[in-house]
Amino acid sequence: MAIISEVKDEGAKPSASSSPEPKPTSFVASFNPSNVVGFLEKVFDFIAKESDFLGKESVDKEIALIARVATDKYYKKKAEEMEKKKKKEEEITKKAEKEPTEAGGKDKQTNPNLRVPNKGNGLDLENYSWTQTIQEATVIVPVPPGTRSKSVECQMKKSHLKVGLRGQPPIIDGELFQAIKPDDCYWSMEDNDSISIVLSKQSQLEWWKSLVKGEPEIDTQKVEPESSRISDLDPETRLTVEKLMFDQRQKALGLPASDEIQKQAMLKQFMAMNPTMDLSNAKMM
Known part of the structure; x- marks a missing residue:
């Protein structure tokens, strides 16, 4: 069950000439993971009925920006899960290497050596x-x-x-x-x-x-995937693999990862679309 409602800005000060703020309206709909598009259609039908948002000239850009941010969060989560798993495996290996297993207190490697x-x-x-x-x-x-x-x-x-x-x-x-x-x-x-x-x-x-x-x-x-093999992957898997490879190279060079680069670019684009908003101290999480 999904419930979406408008959020009142606590920092906004009402003016005498402004019209009364509309009351928050609840949106209730069942979400079927196998029919995401159908759910989104209901969301946009609701927005069209309850507001003039879809009539804005910049609506396409704003919706595209929201989708890009959501997509970035999705791939960032995937990358973090893989990085977390990798670090856990490395910690287990290091712990096994340092664990004394002989009577003299000498360190002995319990795991077989990794092969090329x-x-x-x-x-x-x-x-x-x-x-x-x-x-x-x-x-x-x-x-x-x-x-x-x-x-x-x-x-x-x-x-x-x-x-x-x-x-x-x-x-x-x-x-x-x-x-x-x-x-x-x-x-x-x-x-x-x-x-x-x-x-x-x-x-x-x-x-x-x-x-x-x-x-x-x-x-x-030491695995070396061939470019031709990467091009054979389905779009989602290929994007994930290429993103991980790029982030790995950036990390080795001490440069920002792809998600940080994309967030900064989106923040600049949003500021250009909303020049009256002060986002100089904004941080994208």
């Missing part, structure tokens, strides 16, 4: 290799030449992968680093000597450190 990713941003292991993009992971499992598809056993569940040949111990059998979308995953035989498996990631906003939990992990800070 292969050219596909994955890792080449003894029994299989894997690569990844921000959207999916691809696994290549070598098998004896002449192997047919009917001899292959491949089970792709939301959080588990099992691959092998019938009558033999599985080559891969473990919990995936993160969840996948089984309905969008598939496997095939390549040249009758390897099994190719494509796993569609459920979360397409971060890199996997390993294919299966417990296997050697890669250093995701």
